[in-house]
Amino acid sequence: MNDPFAAINSKQVTKPKREQPPKVIVMPVPSDAPEPPSFHGKLGVPSQCWTYRNAEGKVLGYVCRFDEAGEGKSYRPLCLFRVGERLQWRWETWPQPRPLYGLDLLVKAPDTAVVIVEGEKAADAVRQLLLKHVCISSPGGSNAAKKADWSGLEGRKVFIWPDADEAGQRYADDVAGCLVKFGAASVTVLVSPDNVPKGWDAADALADGWTPEQAEAFVQSSQVEETQDPEAKPRSRGVSLLSVAQDLELWHSPQKDAFASVLVNDHYEHWSVDSQSFKRWLVGRYYEKTGLAPSTQNLGDALRVFEVRALEQGACHEPFMRTGWQEGETWLDLADESWRAVRITRNGWEVVQNPPVKFIRKQTMSPLPEPEKGHQIEEMRHLINAEDEDYKLIIAWMVASLWGRSRSYPVLALGGEQGSGKSTMARLIRSLADPCAVSASSLPKDERDLMVMAQNGHVLNFDNVSKMESWLSDAICRMATGSGFISRKLHTDGDAYWFQGARPVLLNGIPALTERADLAERALSVRLKRIDEVGRQPEELFWQEWEHLKPGMLGALLDALSTAIRNIESVHLDRHPRMADFARLMVAASTGLGWKDGEFLEAYESNRRGTAEAVFEGDPVAVALHEFLMVRQGGESWVGTATELLAELNVFVSDQIRSSRFWPQKVNAFGNAVERVAPLLRQKQIQVAKKATGSRRLIYLDVI
Structure with a gap:
């Protein structure tokens, strides 16, 4: 400012920021913690309150329901935090992953089937209806399923009882995807009965007067089709992303590529987990069980989990394409619809159903005919x-x-x-x-x-x-x-x-x-x-x-x-x-083709000589070196640098050859060309060698 005594504008005054004390959630709640508040500052007294506990039964926090006149219901979590040096209850939720409602009951019954519902009220209702099951839920409603900790359900048989609306179905799909990731043994999503109102859930079933027998029959109906009509859709909607996994053999290659072996019409097919064929099979199986198509997100989540399982838990096998070798036997994939293969042993060959080797298929592969015996x-x-x-x-x-x-x-x-x-x-x-x-x-x-x-x-x-x-x-x-x-x-x-x-x-x-x-x-x-x-x-x-x-x-x-x-x-x-290896194979196979001893080797050596001669004649450097040593030098040895040798050759080769793209113009290119044609000259009884002597790199040409 030009005037140091001018009045200070209030907008120019900056207040120092107050540092907030650190806030950390406290779980479980210690015995010396203060009593939780009995009401909310704005919402008043809760109409219902549910206690969340850990596996040992200790309190982790609460979820409270508030019924507001004319505005419906709302929920608020209540958790204990350490703010600075003080323990303080706050209307805030747990950090992710959040605990489950009923976790203590889940741990006490490790062999019992589990029912998952949306909301604590529905969970309490199911506990009165399904006495042979453990019922749990997650905090936060239908949009927060992925924020909960579902790891405790690894290896468990799970049923999901969703609300009869779009949000409930989304919650069920999200929970199922999480259970796939954490390795639940099986997951089935129950389908609400016909003609129930939108939003109908387990609490409504209890209010409607359902008995435990009715509820148990509702769950059991998901495991068998209730209709004999083969074209009718089953009542239950099983989450095949897990139920199908029970039929899969997941494995990986030595190169760490993930594969799945699936049973199709009494034979096994082997597909890469990220292949379109495996995705189509997975979607098809899902539709067979549910009459529905899986969501893109659930399909992608399942494929990623299958890949991880194949790499971390699956066995390692060598995948073969068209041909394979295992335990002294060679195999040939016929690539037909039955996935048959031919096993070839020292005693003959046979067409085999369900071969033990892992043949993989590509979309462009076509089938071979079924081979016939007795032909030449x-x-x-x-x-x-x-x-x-x-x-x-x-x-x-x-x-x-x-x-x-x-x-x-x-x-x-x-x-x-x-x-x-x-x-x-x-x-x-x-x-x-x-x-x-x-x-x-x-x-x-x-x-x-x-x-x-x-x-x-x-x-x-x-x-x-x-x-x-x-x-x-x-x-x-x-x-x-x-x-x-x-x-x-x-x-x-x-x-x-x-x-x-x-x-x-x-x-x-x-x-x-x-x-x-x-x-x-x-x-x-x-x-x-x-x-x-x-x-x-x-x-x-x-x-x-x-x-x-x-x-x-x-x-x-x-x-x-x-x-x-x-x-x-x-x-x-x-x-x-x-x-x-090729020559040895064909000598061993010759009698099986009706050829005489030495007949193949004679044809093979003749072909190699003819090819080598054609290559020699087509290489101007090889021809020039041969003429230089055998004609110009009269068969006498020659020693010199690449520069000297290129100068010698440039004297007698034609202008047409020197100007062609096949003739090296630079010394380093010429040195490489000499090394390349060394095998051709060796067949002409000329030995080419390179040696370094002090600062000079010499080329030696000798008649063998």
């Missing part, structure tokens, strides 16, 4: 337009894709010119390995898309591949050999979204699909023959014939798997190629 795999030979060696590799890939013990799979790459039926052949092969509503798909946009595809199908079939990007080639290599993928879960800061495992991959396209050495080592490169107009048949007739053959061909593949189980422990390979 050669019966389908005329449908495969490939040379004999390539035909054997196709059959071998199909056997491997059904082998539940596999931790890696070869990539089947179908090539050929236009008119060779690559897409049709890929569909045929997949229909016997992993039929799907979407038989083929385009290439994924990124690794995340590839991971999603792997989580929703056993076989990955990519149609009409025109080019193979480097990242995709690397990702398919990891998918073939069982490496993992991990990414951040969408809409989260740090939660992981991941996949661990291997999948059979099927590719088809016109250009060579194995341009990279790492993919070539994992691939079976099959070239289909062109089908001329004389040999081509209408597609409808082709598929009719295949549908007729398919059950027998599946049986023939299962015979091969049984033979593999019988022989595989005695198979020892002289040399182990990159896909050694």
Whole structure:
């Protein structure tokens, strides 16, 4: 202020804030506490008062009812607080979670069924009507059910008797959701009798002259349907979110995913707890029992509780998709409506109802035919337009894709010119390995898309591949050999979204699909023959014939798997190629397919040599290094840096090669390319090694 002696405006005066003494509720009420007030300052003397006690019977506080003339009834809780150093009764409620009315009675009868009602007056009435039950309630009315402490009802059989109005039904739903969370053994919501007035409750039943026998019959009617009409809705409305849980087997995977096994028409189905299939089953069961649909909130609450129970209380099982392995037996899911599977042992195979392994289903999975015995795999030979060696590799890939013990799979790459039926052949092969509503798909946009595809199908079939990007080639290599993928879960800061495992991959396209050495080592490169107009048949007739053959061909593949189980422990390979497990499996299964000893290995090695040669010829760095050492150097060893070696090669390679995108322009890229082509040069008897000597990093080229 400019004038220090001017009058002070009253608005400018600020009063110091008074610090409120700390206030803490006191439970139970001690013996030296002051007497509670007998009236409310505004509402007067209460018309009724109910005492809340703890498990030991000690007083926790009161709820009082006030009847105001012309304004109806109102309720006020009365609790003891320590305010500063003083004990003081205040018309305020308990902190959450709030105690239950009748908690002391609940503890005294641990094996007695429980009835929950809305309000203390109704609870007193039920205690006069249901002498074989314990009756409790919660404070705060219909909107405060979730604020009470329901943990004491774990493992108890519970009936909820709601008021006959919308608020009463909401209270019942909220209580049921809390009881699901705290693990009540069962919960049933009673349905009010017909033609009762709105708001009718247990107190009204007592006023209407109900006898204990009538009340007991009312409760018992909730456990059986009173009508013989199968289309009529039952009188009682059971909260299936708990009653259904009695029929569930909740379990989790080693990756901590929650699953539920449910009984449907005499067979068990296994679903992820967060799947749409499980939600539909849960809603369906609820409707069967109540004739109603559960609220979205109750359904969501129940699913979260099921997930927690599966993870914390359920057993750990390995979930399988399409194929599985358990205790020396391989399994194949037929994916039919009865959830049958085929058990393959060393002594043969059989179709089994209710298999012990946990097969999970995805929405796009289609059923396999029921296999037939007594067939030979050669019966389908005329449908495969490939040379004999390539035909054997196709059959071998199909056997491997059904082998539940596999931790890696070869990539089947179908090539050929236009008119060779690559897409049709890929569909045929997949229909016997992993039929799907979407038989083929385009290439994924990124690794995340590839991971999603792997989580929703056993076989990955990519149609009409025109080019193979480097990242995709690397990702398919990891998918073939069982490496993992991990990414951040969408809409989260740090939660992981991941996949661990291997999948059979099927590719088809016109250009060579194995341009990279790492993919070539994992691939079976099959070239289909062109089908001329004389040999081509209408597609409808082709598929009719295949549908007729398919059950027998599946049986023939299962015979091969049984033979593999019988022989595989005695198979020892002289040399182990990159896909050694696949080679060992097919040597063990060969006699089951009617093949001679060594016949498969001969076809496999021939295919690997041809693929390696094609990859070598398609890699300009590998060709240039081979020419440099064998022609320019005359087979003599060479030592130098990557810079020196790139300069040597740039002297004699053509301008066209030097300017192409396949020729490395920078020294570090060239060094990586040399390392990449080392396996190709090794097959040409050239050894590539890198060593660091002081400050120099040297490349050694030697003829083996």
